[in-house]
Amino acid sequence: MPKSLKVGIWTFIGSFLFLMFYGFQSVLVAAIGALLIAIFGVLLALPLPDVVKSGLLTGIIGLVFVIAYAVERPAIALLGAMITGVSAALMASYRQHKTDLRAGAIQGALAGAVGGALTAIALFLVWLYIVPAAGVTNIAYAKLLSETIPLGASLGSDVAIIGWLSALTLLISMLLGALMGMARTVEGVRGNLLSYAILGLVVLLIPILDRQTELQLLNAFIPVFVFILLALGLNIVVGYAGLLDLGYAAFFAIGAYTTGMLSSPLHDTHWNFWLVIWIAAAVAACAGVILGAPTLPLRGDYLAIVTLGFGEIVPILFRNLGGGGPNGSLTLKLFGGQLGTADIAGFTVMDQVNLTGGVAGINPIDPPKLPGIVFGPQNQVPWFYLLVAIMMLTLFLINRLRGSRQGRAWTALREDELAADAMGINTVRTKLLAFAMGATFSGFAGAFYGAYVSAIFPTSFDFSVSIIVLCMVILGGLGNMAGVIVGGLLIMGADRLILPQTSNLIRKVVQHQQNTLDLPTYRDITQWRLLLFGMVLVLMMLVRPEGLLPNARRRAELHPDEDTAEQENATLFDAERDPQLAGH
Amino acid sequence: MSLLLDARGITKRFGGLTAVSAVDFQIERGSIVGLIGPNGAGKTTFFNMITGLYTPTEGQMIFDGEVVNGSKPSDVTKLGIGRTFQNIRLFANLSALENVLIGMHCRLHTTLLGTLLRTPSMRREEAAAKERALELLDYVGLGRQYANVTAKNLPYGDQRRLEVARALATQPKLLLLDEPTAGMNPNETALLTALIRRVRDELGLTVLLIEHDMKVVMGISERVTVLDRGVKIAEGTPHEVQTNPAVVEAYLGTGHAAKGKGGGPLIINDPNAQQASPPSA
Numbered sequence: 081m082p083k084s085l086k087v088g089i090w091t092f093i094g095s096f097l098f099l100m101f102y103g104f105q106s107v108l109v110a111a112i113g114a115l116l117i118a119i120f121g122v123l124l125a126l127p128l129p130d131v132v133k134s135g136l137l138t139g140i141i142g143l144v145f146v147i148a149y150a151v152e153r154p155a156i157a158l159l160g161a162m163i164t165g166v167s168a169a170l171m172a173s174y175r176q177h178k179t180d181l182r183a184g185a186i187q188g189a190l191a192g193a194v195g196g197a198l199t200a201i202a203l204f205l206v207w208l209y210i211v212p213a214a215g216v217t218n219i220a221y222a223k224l225l226s227e228t229i230p231l232g233a234s235l236g237s238d239v240a241i242i243g244w245l246s247a248l249t250l251l252i253s254m255l256l257g258a259l260m261g262m263a264r265t266v267e268g269v270r271g272n273l274l275s276y277a278i279l280g281l282v283v284l285l286i287p288i289l290d291r292q293t294e295l296q297l298l299n300a301f302i303p304v305f306v307f308i309l310l311a312l313g314l315n316i317v318v319g320y321a322g323l324l325d326l327g328y329a330a331f332f333a334i335g336a337y338t339t340g341m342l343s344s345p346l347h348d349t350h351w352n353f354w355l356v357i358w359i360a361a362a363v364a365a366c367a368g369v370i371l372g373a374p375t376l377p378l379r380g381d382y383l384a385i386v387t388l389g390f391g392e393i394v395p396i397l398f399r400n401l402g403g404g405g406p407n408g409s410l411t412l413k414l415f416g417g418q419l420g421t422a423d424i425a426g427f428t429v430m431d432q433v434n435l436t437g438g439v440a441g442i443n444p445i446d447p448p449k450l451p452g453i454v455f456g457p458q459n460q461v462p463w464f465y466l467l468v469a470i471m472m473l474t475l476f477l478i479n480r481l482r483g484s485r486q487g488r489a490w491t492a493l494r495e496d497e498l499a500a501d502a503m504g505i506n507t508v509r510t511k512l513l514a515f516a517m518g519a520t521f522s523g524f525a526g527a528f529y530g531a532y533v534s535a536i537f538p539t540s541f542d543f544s545v546s547i548i549v550l551c552m553v554i555l556g557g558l559g560n561m562a563g564v565i566v567g568g569l570l571i572m573g574a575d576r577l578i579l580p581q582t583s584n585l586i587r588k589v590v591q592h593q594q595n596t597l598d599l600p601t602y603r604d605i606t607q608w609r610l611l612l613f614g615m616v617l618v619l620m621m622l623v624r625p626e627g628l629l630p631n632a633r634r635r636a637e638l639h640p641d642e643d644t645a646e647q648e649n650a651t652l653f654d655a656e657r658d659p660q661l662a663g664h
Numbered sequence: 665m666s667l668l669l670d671a672r673g674i675t676k677r678f679g680g681l682t683a684v685s686a687v688d689f690q691i692e693r694g695s696i697v698g699l700i701g702p703n704g705a706g707k708t709t710f711f712n713m714i715t716g717l718y719t720p721t722e723g724q725m726i727f728d729g730e731v732v733n734g735s736k737p738s739d740v741t742k743l744g745i746g747r748t749f750q751n752i753r754l755f756a757n758l759s760a761l762e763n764v765l766i767g768m769h770c771r772l773h774t775t776l777l778g779t780l781l782r783t784p785s786m787r788r789e790e791a792a793a794k795e796r797a798l799e800l801l802d803y804v805g806l807g808r809q810y811a812n813v814t815a816k817n818l819p820y821g822d823q824r825r826l827e828v829a830r831a832l833a834t835q836p837k838l839l840l841l842d843e844p845t846a847g848m849n850p851n852e853t854a855l856l857t858a859l860i861r862r863v864r865d866e867l868g869l870t871v872l873l874i875e876h877d878m879k880v881v882m883g884i885s886e887r888v889t890v891l892d893r894g895v896k897i898a899e900g901t902p903h904e905v906q907t908n909p910a911v912v913e914a915y916l917g918t919g920h921a922a923k924g925k926g927g928g929p930l931i932i933n934d935p936n937a938q939q940a941s942p943p944s945a
Contacts, residue, residue, distance in 0.1 A: 480779055480780055480782055484779040484786075484790075485772050485779065485790075488766050489766070489769055491766075492755055492758075492766045492769075495755040495756065495758060496753055498717075498737075499753040499754070499755065500766070501738050502715060502737050502741060502753075503738075503769060503770075503830065503834060504738050504741035504770030505738055505770070506736075506739075506770075
């Protein structure tokens, strides 16, 4: 049986069961939905050119964005086109590297065009089917279109505006795709910088697009970016140095709590954010070293389990350092007897001291202060640009680390610890440096997050944070910064942008169609997020274990060609001859 | 000539098993020394004690005037002992150039701050390191045109040579080669043997090699030490060792030397060997 057919059948069965389970009790509706998804699966499994495949795969982003948002905010298509165009070109260039500038531009433009076309098709589908289904009248939608789409007012009719919007979508996607495709043909560090410059351009345009077209998405984008920042830091530990860290949220918590404790009414200290963010990063780095030290002799799964423990301990510590009373307390016991709040030899027992606010957390935390700019809950733009600045700094620094003496030591450690040791690399120092650098960036993220949400609780940093960040790194491609960013956009984008809005849309449609469509109960799709992530991860591990945008090396490891297989056999043979050394 | 490595009464026990027992072993500066012995003689264990992978249970390992037993492998490398592995342990998914650059790690001095700020001295150091790495690739006969080839895609013989280049990149005083010609064809073996000799003559390094191929060991070593069941049974020039009855016995089994049938020079892996000691029937 050809692979594409197999994929089609399995996707059909899977999505049919999912849709039935979700509550489309009409078998017909579920079957049609499943059939559409299956067709898409078959398309992806068919041996299509890389360019088309990349376009289709990334076009899903635009498609999903548009379907979720376009009923209320049609300008989302432009945003979708920007993201789709860039990522389609990126993916195409990773699948098939071009060295010629023109070939790169064509490749990127084609991939972008396929992705953009998918986005534009989604726009038409929304206009034709979903808008009426959700109970929005043609007149109301035309008004919305003319108000929010650039030049919309002068075009008049809704058909014309939709056409114009689709053309614009396609154009933007192609243009950004071509730009990215060209940047990817440039070799070395300069090429990387160009790619990041284009990504940066897209990111900087988001607030402008957001304000012009009333998308009001910035408050959803900021958490997404915070998580991407976390993923970039974790990528140092897991992707570069190969140390599986399941407790990364601990450093995020440490960064946030440092900020909270130094600039909030809790201890009546109000240090300046611009100082505190560096302190938070430094404290997180120290914590990285302290938590990293006990794990030094451990490898692989053992390391993962210990870091998992740390990830659990740190938030609980912050909860229990919150003083006595019902908010949770640190009760010191000595030989079974409770010490309570007594003074012992001049030391006040800890449970009298409220260091961290306990379960109630720290609230409020001071925002950053800059003359002339107000960082407030109402004004998201400065927050957004501040975060982008932090991310740029992070990317810049990590890019420098990667090709350096330190970066090489990390790679060597990941490849073969014994050989690295024998080549004069101090494995202890190298591992600790990886933990410290990874923690530093999550310290930045924590400091920003604390100041941004202005209220932090121990529960904000539980195990699921570590896991989601790890998923972002794995989905995007271990050891590759661009991949990690894309992975982060996909997972957190789905979590913070797509799922809530889709849920909202479904509620609207269900309310409007209560009588005609057999959708008896509204179910909150956001509750399915962990299931969806799980499914995506399982699928990824089966189909593309190296991630969406793999590091070239990682890809080589997971898809050994014949040469490599032979080589591996030879190595095995050698290892068998010398069990003494092979034991290491 | 002075001693570069002086091992005194080195013993290694794994639980109840004594792998190496009270071995005294000296290497003179600038010499090529062979360490041979039948399988399980303790050669690799001894080797691993020099490089710091194992700590000797008893005895002292003195390298260049410093006691090194108990040091970490990375510290031993920093002191000037470079090594290759019996089963090639290149960083298989990195390029040849990166492999050699990693070998230079302990000779580069850029700090974290220097890396993050990309100081002029860091850039100079990186450029110099890269050039030196390319020169090393040329030197071992791999050629700089292979600099960007992933290590695991290189032919077997070239991987061995890359491992030598990587070991040379650590700027060693003593180069330890663990069966450098294992699995090579005669042509590759000849090239590698010539390389070992060149390393000594041109770079002034001291070389210790473990080898099974007797032609190689006897051909290039100035002194040969024989281990059997953890004990040093013979030491001397290749000729002295070849004619030593204890060595012949260790290789060919008890009785051969006593019966006077192994009295001839010990040549293993040589087609003539069978004629030299025909079956006693």
